Amino acid sequence: REEYVEISPSDFFYRNKDIAGFDNPVRATYMIVRELVENALDACDRAGRAGNIYVAFRGKGSGVFQVEVLDDGIGVPEDEIPKAFGKVLYSSKYVLRQSRGTFGLGGTMALLYGQITTHEPFEVCSSIGDGYAARYRLRIDIQNNKPIVERKQRIKVPPGATFTLVKLTFEGNYERAKGKILEYLKQTAIITPYINIVFRDPKGAIYVFPRATTKLPEEPKESKYHPYGVDVEVLKRLISETKTRNLVSFLSKSFQSMGRQTAIKVLKKARLDPEKNPRKLTDRELVKLVRALRSYDKFRAPDASCLSPVGEEALEKGIVKELRPEFVKVVQRPPSAYEGHPFIVEVGVAYGGGVPATGDIVLYRFANRIPLLYDAASDVAYKVIRKIDWSTYYVDPARTPMAVFVHICSTKIPFKTVGKEFIADKPEIAREIELGIRECARALRSYILKKIAKQRIVER
Template sequence: MSEQYRQLSPSEFFYRNREVAGFSNPTRAVYQAVRELVENALDATEMHGILPDIKLELREEGDGSLTLAIEDNGIGIPSSEVPNVFGRVFYGSKYVLRQSRGVFGLGVKMVVLYAQMTTGRPVKVRTATARSKFVYEYEVMIDVEKNIPVIKSLKISRNDSKWHGTRVELSMRGNWVQAKKRVEEYVRRTALIAPYARISLEAPDLVLRFERSVEKLPPAPKVGRPHPKGVDIEMLRMMVERSKRSTPLVEFLVENFDGVGPVTARKFCEWAGLNPEMKLRDLKVSDLELLALKMQEFSGWRRPKASTLSPLGEELLAEGVRAVLNPEFVTAVSRAPSSYGGHPFVVEVALAYGGAIPPAERPLVLRFANRIPLLYDEGVDVSVKVVTEKIDWRTYKVEFPAPLAVVTHVCSTKVPFKGVGKEAVADVPEIESEIEAGVRECARRLRLHLSRLERLLEAKRWRVTVGKYVEDVSRALSYITNYDEEQLRSRLVELIRSRSSRGGR
């Protein structure tokens, strides 16, 4: 009749529930490991103004294990942080308000845990920060029961080549044959959304090499403060505890929240029936509750700042689509920043048509969120809903089967993913309507293009049809008028050409 109680460490929790983080089987584990490592490599470069140069290697070893190695030219990891970054769950640099590929700060630890449980071997990390005099090489494992890193070895050498970046190597069991197709798709789509990156992959039966197609990075996101609309009581409580007890409420609001000046803060306090000069020490729990509620309801806040976001921009997005899909026509739209529940977001959409895109019964939808390709759970994603249910493509002169691809990219400090798997975006109304507007804008441009194509085709058909009679007509005219037949013929041909180039009849 009694139970045994115990505390689980975060490592042990995720070790036991690895499916939750995408490590559900030997195929998925390979895909997930590649993905986590690539995302970290990109975050370590592009977020800091460095054009990414990423090398991924995958080898099958004689004993049946896989060796996975990735190297980037990023900012590197400070030596003292390496053990924790790789060997302690819930330790990391992603816990700030800023768009990044990593969301849960869990990824690389899950890879290390999975490697450790399937081969028992440590992760090897080689890293140097910019201008570091030394290169550090660690071998790290995780003490699962205590959630602390165990350093198996450390080698320090002089950084004579002034290298900076991180190289991670580990051994795991996994099914490469089955994972290959997904990994390939993942890398291909990553190249699409990061046309400024050089990415290479060498693996059994698979060599991929994507050169940069542009030399320009989108502006990096800045770390921001939370928007007052996105607040909750717990957040307020933690903020209050970190502030001086004598701070007046108005100052507290100005200092802690995004886009709140003294004027707005006073206006809010007045509206909410709170004394702006009230000291934090006098706030009761019921005041916190009222404050949170009113902050969520107040309509006078400025929109959340989009400086925490880093959309690609229309030019880069179109370039990425062009380089990877090789279509005949491409157009891209980067919408103005918007927000839901205090979280800023930007939607970008590109349409590609023709060329190397194979015709299909429905549009090919390529989904991205914070520059992460989303490959699974398409059926429940908001973009697919918009593209297949809300848009009547005949309005835009698209007749299926058609060679049409739709690319959607949602950037936010808080992408509303449907699960930890980060594979589908929920249908938040604000995001849905932005996606729809973006798709329609692109689709209108596509219609113009298709109309032009149609006219060109029609003109060509007219030229051919009318051209058939040139011979007879010029002969007959010459007979009637006595003009030179050859001259008449060339004048007629000229006439047909000039008419048709102005767009048909």
């Protein structure tokens, strides 16, 4: 009597597009812009150049819009285009290296939303620099999670030119999404100062967010897991992929921050023979090894070459340019790790000057250089700020004109939602945010005390 059915992942995210962040036409309009811009930014970073992104809206009447996003990033190979855009859970970002994309969903969901609201196909045109561009007209077979190629062309382009153009039609609400879209582009420009963004709205108005620098950050490199916090599943996968033949080599080759000496100490803790072949571990031994890895507390801090923090100088510049505060202090915490993933927290506190007094501390949140504009109250950074007793820093959140900037970068940002709106309350991350905020708050306190002292001298 009960009917047991399997559905595809695209069918799941279609039925539950609220889960994917597309819960109403206003939010969907914002999501389409941010998902396509984030793909373009990732592509420009992979190209290792100070990229250029062009976003154009055209109104088609009765709530229907066409949006085009063009970037000069690395492009997509011709035979990968249909699956990259027409299939969910298909991605080039399932690697241990910082990127904005992480789920293998966002771009495809934006295109899917267009398809279900207007029944129009979407277009992707891209070149990886071989002198040809592939131009596809595509739809998504939602029930089976595969692309439908309606048309394909090959176009000659200058050799070496790389770019990607994505065009779709959807039903949305630009007027009510406009504020958030422009705020998103503005905050993106702060946190990625080496990128040019040009935005054309449905009325033809042009907004330019010019690059503030041509200096690129170090490109993040693919990394291995950090041993701190890994689970049994990760260990099993590493064992199934390893070419090593004994446990010491397995541990020191499979993980970062793990030399042979440390490996021997961990194996001793787990009471495992260092010469044993990892594939011969029994289930009980696997669990003992995981427990030993979790409880060993002397691992070197993670290698941060897989990460691309903003940097104290660049973050400070961005805050000053945006808010013109009387005082600013920026702190980059040392690399840390949670559940095998390296992460770095960067915090900035701005006070006075152009910082508005809004009745509460203004919180700007970023993750892997993505501005997070929704659901602040559910975010780990907000919870940390709420728990701090600000009076010890001579700050009254209700009256002090103060803004806090929090940027977290990691090989995996623990978003609580597919729409990447807010970050889960991980103890390791909460701790680093708190330490960063307190360090900035101490500097703010010194500044405030000096200011009070100066005013008293003046008053005498």
